[in-house]
Structures are given as C-alpha cells and as structure tokens.
Amino acid sequence: MNLQVNGQTMALDPAKVPAEMPLLWVLRDELSLTGTKFGCGVAACGACTVQVDGQALRACVTPVGAVAGKSVRTIEALGAPDRPHALQTAWIQHQVPQCGYCQSGMLMAADALLRKTPNPTDAQIDAAITNLCRCGTYPRVRAAIHTAAKALRGGAA
Structure with missing residues (x-):
C-alpha cells in the first residue's frame, strides 16, 4: 500500500502494516513522524489530529487503509524550517x-x-x-x- 504523507509517497509493507492499523501508529512507528501524539485512543481529545485531503481527522481511530490514495498532512509539514507558519x-x-x-x-x-x-x-x-x-x-x-x-x-x- 502507498500512502501520500506531507507531499511524499511512502510505500508501506502490507506484512507489517495491515489496512486496519490506525493511521497514528503508521505515522509514528512506521514513518517516524512523531509530532502526531497519542492522547486517548478514542478520538475524543484530538492530540492525534492530522489533515486528510485538507480536513482535520483523528488519526488514532482512522484505519490506514481508509486514507490510501488521499493526501495526509502532519504537523511536520506545517511551516518551513526557515519560516514558521x-x-x-x-x-x-x-x-x-x-x-x-x-x-x-x-x-x-x-x-x-x-x-x-x-x-x-x-x-x-x-x-x-x-x-x-x-x-x-x-x-x-x-x-x-x-x-x-x-x-x-x-x-x-
């Protein structure tokens, strides 16, 4: 499965990343994008909020398979190293x-x-x-x- 994250296509190994794995854990554990935080695990707190096709979405309850083919944007893509947002x-x-x-x-x-x-x-x-x-x-x-x-x-x- 390919995932579009912060403008880059990331190839995910289906043996390690099943479609039902929460997007949060794919971002943090598989792609080392640790800016997105785990808070509650039930989409109540919003610490895990990312954007999918421009919409705010709670990554802790979103299966990665549900965002395949969509654009995912994390906190790492907000602003630039030389210029904050x-x-x-x-x-x-x-x-x-x-x-x-x-x-x-x-x-x-x-x-x-x-x-x-x-x-x-x-x-x-x-x-x-x-x-x-x-x-x-x-x-x-x-x-x-x-x-x-x-x-x-x-x-x-």
Missing part, C-alpha cells in the same frame, strides 16, 4: 502552549479551519476546534487563531 508564530505570541502535549493536533485543526474559513468568528473557531487542552488555554487558542487569520490574509500580525 503564521499559526506557529501566533501560538508563541499568545503564549498558547503550557504543557504542549495537545499542540500539534490543535495546530492541525486550526490550520484546517483557516484553509476553509479565512476569517473565522469565535463561534466558528469553537465549533471547529474540538481538541481538548488540559491546561485550559482555549481563550489563547482563539486569540492566536484570529491573529494568524489576519496575518494569512495579509494584515499585520
């Missing part, structure tokens, strides 16, 4: 991370939102960002998304 810059500016564990999933969900809705309202942010943060930084997350949205639209961050 506007969301990453806003996250730092608003001091969003505390423990940081949920952040990769939160950022991927926020990026999916901004790709679809470039100028989201608070209600749209709240509806789209269902990731759980044990540190409770939701007001900072919302503020950072607004800041990043403005920067992505060409306004000053």
